[in-house]
Amino acid sequence: NAGVMQNPRHLVRRRGQEARLRCSPMKGHSHVYWYRQLPEEGLKFMVYLQKENIIDESGMPKERFSAEFPKEGPSILRIQQVVRGDSAAYFCASRITHHPDYGYTFGSGTRLTVV
Amino acid sequence: AQTVTQSQPEMSVQEAETVTLSCTYDTSENNYYLFWYKQPPSRQMILVIRQEAYKQQNATENRFSVNFQKAAKSFSLKISDSQLGDTAMYFCAFMITGGGADGLTFGKGTHLIIQP
Numbered sequence: 001n002a003g004v005m006q007n008p009r010h011l012v013r014r015r016g017q018e019a020r021l022r023c024s025p026m027k028g029h030s031h032v033y034w035y036r037q038l039p040e041e042g043l044k045f046m047v048y049l050q051k052e053n054i055i056d057e058s059g060m061p062k063e064r065f066s067a068e069f070p071k072e073g074p075s076i077l078r079i080q081q082v083v084r085g086d087s088a089a090y091f092c093a094s095r096i097t098h099h100p101d102y103g104y105t106f107g108s109g110t111r112l113t114v115v
Numbered sequence: 116a117q118t119v120t121q122s123q124p125e126m127s128v129q130e131a132e133t134v135t136l137s138c139t140y141d142t143s144e145n146n147y148y149l150f151w152y153k154q155p156p157s158r159q160m161i162l163v164i165r166q167e168a169y170k171q172q173n174a175t176e177n178r179f180s181v182n183f184q185k186a187a188k189s190f191s192l193k194i195s196d197s198q199l200g201d202t203a204m205y206f207c208a209f210m211i212t213g214g215g216a217d218g219l220t221f222g223k224g225t226h227l228i229i230q231p
Contacts, residue, residue: 033218042119042206042221043160059218091160104219106152106160 004107021077021110025094032075037089082114117142121222136192138207146212149190154204
């Protein structure tokens with residue numbers, strides 16, 4: 001079991017470009033969560049998805065950010081027209097079920113640098 | 116809204132010593148979970164220990180234990196017989212149960228350094 005796979009591990013984008021971050025959850029996990037970690041900060045919840053559905057996007061900026069988790073393939077976090085303030089580590093976590101007794105498994109994150 | 120506060124940005128102890136990391140939280144909810152996560156330099160978030168708020172007994176996992184004081188909204192982590200591999204950032208986290216969003220709310224972390 002390969003765990004939660006995120007790629008790329010590092011991503012450099014110029015201001016105004018698009019960033020696409022990918023997350024493949026653990027096998028059998030249909031619940032995916034995205035978090036953002038700014039320097040010297042803890043992780044901040046962004047969005048919660050199940051297959052083909054966005055369940056909660058209350059932590060996602062209203063503009064430029066979007067997320068999807070298609071029926072086939074990885075979950076994608078997309079940031080359009082990136083700005084310097086988007087520079088952060090973005091983590092994906094997955095769970096097998098919504099039930100709180102089942103814990104999260106985190107990936108190793110994608111570090112986005114906007115230059 | 117829930118908040119999690121970790122008041123110690125950095126701590127340093129000698130190998131084999133015991134160290135306690137503090138965490139307080141604020142919520143009006145009654146049903147929730149609390150967690151401690153470890154983030155080594157590899158960046159991966161690793162679950163250390165979990166506590167259900169409805170359980171009075173403190174959780175224990177080998178060298179790691181918690182002191183959960185629900186009335187005081189305090190959730191400290193004790194690491195006994197500390198090892199060099201314990202060096203990492205430690206994050207306290209909170210999760211509401213029973214409907215609605217169930218994302219985690221994290222504190223800002225404590226950087227723990229174990230000295231040889």
